[in-house]
Amino acid sequence: MWRDKLDTSVTEKVISLAKKRGFYWQAYEIYGGVGGFYTLGPLGTRLKDNIIRVWRKIFLEPYEFIEIESPTIAPYIVFEASGHVGSFKDAMAECLKCGNKYRADHLLEEKGVKVSEATSLEILEKLLNEKNVSCPDCGSVSWKVSSFLTMFQTNIGPYKENVGFLRPETAQGMFVEFKQLYEINRARMPFGVAQIGKAYRNEISPRQGLIRLREFSQMELELFFDPLNDKCPYLDDVKDIRMNILDEEKVRNGDTLPHNVNAKEAVERGFVREEWLAFMMALSQKFLCTLGIRPEFQRFKAKLEGERAHYSAQTFDHEVLTGKFGWIEVAGHAYRQDYDLKSHSIKSRSSMEVVEELAQPIKVKKKLAYVDPSKVKRDFGDKSSEIFKLISSMKPFELAELLEKDGTIIANDIVIGKEYFIFKEVEETISTRKYIPHVIEPSFGIERIIHAVLEHSYNEKEDRVILSLKEEIAPYRYAVFPLVKRDGLDAKAKEIYLMLKIRGLSVIYDDDGSIGRRYARADEIGVCKAITVDYQTLEDNTVTVRDRDSWQQKRIAINTLL
RNA sequence: GCGAUCGUCGUCCAGUCUGGUCUAGGACACCAGCCUUCCAAGCUGGUAACCCGGGUUCAAAUCCCGGCGAUCGCACCA
Incomplete structure (x- = not known):
């Protein structure tokens, strides 16, 4: 079954549930809210931690890839070298009549005027006005050109001229430290370095809740490999993972029926250029499946030449189908070649070469x-x-x-x-x-994943909400309830609760309201199992364990809970 | 950023057109107590909102202006 639509109401329901129960909500609400900033609540932070744990388990642990944490602020020169200063800075042409803004270079290119990134703002403005470029909206021909930098800028220390940027991606932290990391990892190739942390992009108009944020969390992996020996030894391990791939040709033709292939076939049939890239895509799918998003709601969509980032030779967006937002990109898989290491090598005059x-x-x-x-x-x-x-x-x-x-x-x-x-x-x-090694980069946006996972876990049953989060990521696995709050049942339940808690399990205790209400509350935040202490518990030390999704109950002995 | 529409308890909605009756109402949720032997039961009580700022007026949730935010469209999204 190939679906390309989900019930749009689920998105609204998830957003209101998220706020109501404390997964996430818009930040600074007491001051009216600020676009593009969200706060993760108590359940959201637990969910995020669990998602990160699963990611490490899938992307890092089996391959002994390493992880670092570098600063979120970098000096000007880092992003100058990386090409971000150039390509994050768009010359915006503002129509003086209607005030609409467009990319200056796009307007000129439509008129057949070639300009480069280096063309100054003054010249762009002069060209626009002299060539009688008309506003696509109102037809006016008077323009004002200014630049818009989508990186957050700051100063390092007390000097205005010492400009720094909040990183727009965590990746550069790994590239600038490459030589050191290579040494620490005892010169093994290929090798992977990951970083999980915040990135910042000063979006012009962030919308769609958690989907486009000005401050967000990334999980990025840079896989460094030898371009002359680019075989990935793990392709067989992922042969059972079949991916929906829209390759460049299909995207160009607007064909939305994807190929369904595994990583090996994707390379053999020429959809994906590098084995490592195909491998990372397969892991990416495995990752989302582990989080509870079924394969038919996932696809990989190639980015065409003009849409790709300045550093990328091939990029696939890993997309998940959502209700209201449609297909959203939760990860980007890019073949960055040696672009970054080479740029930093030239700019810093330090070698980024490895020795084979x-x-x-x-x-x-x-x-x-x-x-x-x-x-x-x-x-x-x-x-x-x-x-x-x-x-x-x-x-x-x-x-x-x-x-x-x-x-x-x-x-x-x-x-x-x-x-x-x-x-x-x-x-x-x-x-x-x-x-100089080449780089394959899987890059995940955690907030988008959180939203996608919540949408795909959201279920309703008999007018009640059930969040069917997988055990690996559910904020709480267990809840302990006394059937009623007296006759010692509450004391016994608390005892069991503490026992589980001491063993390090994620568990909550609730004795408020009726038992049915507590089941409902627990279902709504995705608690996997509800353990209920009743009168029989006092006699034979057994409890009932209720499954969140099936509502089936089993009676088992307390000592088999662990 | 632009244009259109919109902004009332945690949520959904009433009230705005036609200013006063609004000390802003309801439902659900939440909190406290009672009750309760397995799926949001019941009873009693409670907390809780007119997005922010300015203006008009004897009087503003209501009319006007600005800001902020949201939705949609355009543009942007490396």
């Missing part, structure tokens, strides 16, 4: 040139010392290369020919290869 020891050392023949001092002295006399000085600053193989190419060496206008050198050919053994 070759299995078979390669023998390379090399020509070396040595000067013949006696000939030089004989023919150049007093000027010899100058010549020796120059020549000694060069290595023998460099001299040989130059002489091969030009036939002469020129030192302070003195031309020295080949005949003053003695050539030697040596065989050198090369046992290493240096390269």
Whole structure:
């Protein structure tokens, strides 16, 4: 069954449940609320922690990938090197008549005027006004150009000129520390580094609740690999995971019926360029399934050339179908190539290369040139010392290369020919290869996942709400209730509650109202099992355990609860 | 950011057009007590709101202006 629509009312219901029971709500409400900022409540933070735990279990633990926590503020130069200063800064053209804003470069390109990212604001404004570019909305031809930077800017220390940015992604923290991490990880390749933390984007108009935030949480993994040896050894492990993939061709043609393939087939059939990318996509699907989102509500949608981030050679959005918001992107899987490491390497002038020891050392023949001092002295006399000085600053193989190419060496206008050198050919053994690793990056937005998971866990049964959260992520697994609050049942229930709590289980206690009301309350926040203490408990130390989804009850002995 | 629509207890809704009767009402939820031997039962009581600021007026939830926020559309979403 292939569905492309969900009941839109579920979204509203989830949002109001989230607020009512404390998963999440808009922040700063006492001051009228500020767009793009949300607070996670007590249940939301537990859910988030559990989601993160599952993610680590799926993406990091089996492969011994490592995790770091880097600062959320970085100096200007970091995002200059990464390309964010350039591509996060859009030149906005504002129509002076109707006030609508457009991307200045888009408007000009429609007129056939090519501009680059480096084109200054003044020139853009001049071009727009001179070329009579008309406003798509009102037709006016007078423009004002200004830039809008979607990164939050701040100052580091007391100096205005020392600009810093709140990171728009956690990834750069891993790239700038790459060399150190590579060493710490004992130079293993391929290897993965993850970071879980906040990122900030000053969206122009954030909407849709948790879907587009100005401050949000990411779980990102940078998988570094050798582009000449890009086999992923784990493809067989994920062969049973079949993904719905809309490749570039389908997206271009507007075809929404996806291919259904596993990672290996996705690569073989040319949908996905890199094995590691396909592998991460498969893990991503496994991850969302573990969180309770069924595969038919998931798909991977390729980003077309112009839609991709500046660093990406191929990107798939991992999307989940929701009610009101339709398909939402909960993760992006990007092939970042060596874009970031290379940029940081050039900007910082520090090496980002890794060294590979070759299995078979390669023998390379090399020509070396040595000067013949006696000939030089004989023919150049007093000027010899100058010549020796120059020549000694060069290595023998460099001299040989130059002489091969030009036939002469020129030192302070003195031309020295080949005949003053003695050539030697040596065989050198090369046992290493240096390269800048390529990167596959799965990047998850936690808040979006929280929302998607809640929508897909939301059920109604006989006018009651049941949040069928998987055991792995439910904020509480157990609830303990006394059937009634007297005759010692409450004391016994509390005893059991504490026993479970001491064992580290997530458990709540509730003795308020009727037993039915408590079951209902527990169902609504996704408590998996309700343990009820009744009169029989006092006689034979058994309790009833009620399942949240089936409402079935089983009587079991207290000592088998653990 | 622009345009349209909108903003009342935690939630949903009444009241706004036609200013006074609103000390802002109801339902559900929540809290306290009673009751209660398995699925939101019942009884009693309680907490709780006119988005913010300014203006008009004898009088503003109600009319006007500004701000903030929300929804939708446009644009943006690396």
